[in-house]
Amino acid sequence: MIFDRVVSMKNVLLSLILFLVSVFAFSQDNALIKNMQDLANSDSVNFLKVKVVVYKKDTLGKILRRFVRDDSIINRKEAMVDRTLKSNPHVEDWRNLKTGSVLNIYLDPKFIDPVKMKKFRKDVKKVANKIEKKVKKEREKDKVKNWSVYYMASLGSFTQQNDEIAKVDFKQNSPLTIGTMYTYYPESKKYSIASSLYFSYLLAASSNVGAEDVDVPLEFGVNSYYQHRIKDSTYVIYGGADFERFSTFNLASVEQNDSLELDQNQMGFATVGISKAFEIGKKALLFKASISQSLFSSRTLGYSEDEDTSSYSGQKLMLFLVSTIKERFFVSGLFKYHMLSGPSDVTVMRIGMGCGYFF
Numbered sequence: 001m002i003f004d005r006v007v008s009m010k011n012v013l014l015s016l017i018l019f020l021v022s023v024f025a026f027s028q029d030n031a032l033i034k035n036m037q038d039l040a041n042s043d044s045v046n047f048l049k050v051k052v053v054v055y056k057k058d059t060l061g062k063i064l065r066r067f068v069r070d071d072s073i074i075n076r077k078e079a080m081v082d083r084t085l086k087s088n089p090h091v092e093d094w095r096n097l098k099t100g101s102v103l104n105i106y107l108d109p110k111f112i113d114p115v116k117m118k119k120f121r122k123d124v125k126k127v128a129n130k131i132e133k134k135v136k137k138e139r140e141k142d143k144v145k146n147w148s149v150y151y152m153a154s155l156g157s158f159t160q161q162n163d164e165i166a167k168v169d170f171k172q173n174s175p176l177t178i179g180t181m182y183t184y185y186p187e188s189k190k191y192s193i194a195s196s197l198y199f200s201y202l203l204a205a206s207s208n209v210g211a212e213d214v215d216v217p218l219e220f221g222v223n224s225y226y227q228h229r230i231k232d233s234t235y236v237i238y239g240g241a242d243f244e245r246f247s248t249f250n251l252a253s254v255e256q257n258d259s260l261e262l263d264q265n266q267m268g269f270a271t272v273g274i275s276k277a278f279e280i281g282k283k284a285l286l287f288k289a290s291i292s293q294s295l296f297s298s299r300t301l302g303y304s305e306d307e308d309t310s311s312y313s314g315q316k317l318m319l320f321l322v323s324t325i326k327e328r329f330f331v332s333g334l335f336k337y338h339m340l341s342g343p344s345d346v347t348v349m350r351i352g353m354g355c356g357y358f359f
Contacts, residue, residue, distance in 0.1 A: 152354030
């Protein structure tokens with residue numbers, strides 16, 4: 001019983017809302033009709049001016065029929081036709097109107113159909129909203145995106161060898177590398193400055209020395225590059241500095257204690273590279289290649305009895321490919337290769353895939 005009353009009350013409220021909406025719409029239509037009638041009876045208003053866009057195969061007669069009553073008889077002698085012709089001096093041939101051109105149309109209020117005028121106003125509003133959304137979308141698309149964040153997962157191998165001591169082979173896989181990049185674009189200039197910072201977590205994994213897993217400390221890197229576009233091409237050359245903190249094995253601990261200890265390395269590089277933007281199908285891609293030479297380095301020993309305190313030097317090669325998807329999102333691929341020498345020879349190779357977001 002109570003349920004029936006609730007349902008009944010809902011129906012009453014719904015009917016009341018629909019009635020109020022219909023009354024409002026009816027009053028709006030009546031207001032428009034009254035305004036048109038007032039204009040038709042007014043001596044102070046001769047014409048109503050509207051701007052229209054020419055459709056395909058449009059003629060002046062077809063355009064006027066969008067606004068006037070169906071029973072209207074209009075000829076060349078009508079004042080509104082004469083005023084319309086004189087107000088569009090850019091039209092060379094009225095029998096062959098250019099599709100997409102804009103015309104100033106003058107309407108005599110006594111001929112106007114309020115219903116057609118209402119439809120025209122709705123159509124104009126609808127088109128204006130579409131244009132506004134499109135312009136906003138294009139502006140967002142063209143807007144320079146200075147910041148980005150990214151995630152990457154990678155597979156890699158690590159080999160460290162000293163012929164007189166030992167050799168270690170190690171899987172250097174990373175399920176989590178996160179980073180951020182900021183790019184400064186001076187207005188109307190062909191250069192930019194890009195800086196980035198990343199942190200990489202490496203999985204504990206066994207090596208060819210011993211059965212125990214190895215916990216590798218968090219690695220991180222930071223860089224900053226000056227980038228310059230080559231004239232009006234899609235090539236960009238860049239150069240700058242890199243800094244990386246990473247771990248290597250202490251081979252003395254392997255030889256003397258048959259255990260794995262890690263040294264901490266800090267290394268600075270000078271980097272030069274080139275990038276090129278291109279398209280495959282409708283996909284925009286950016287390819288980057290760079291080579292780095294170490295400038296300075298230091299090594300913090302993880303095994304106190306190691307007598308060799310020297311540090312590493314060498315080169316780094318990087319290949320990078322990125323493609324944008326859905327405007328702000330992008331996917332990327334990375335190939336990275338280190339060739340270092342010092343207390344031992346170290347080669348590191350890593351291949352990664354990731355995604356990111358511009359904002």
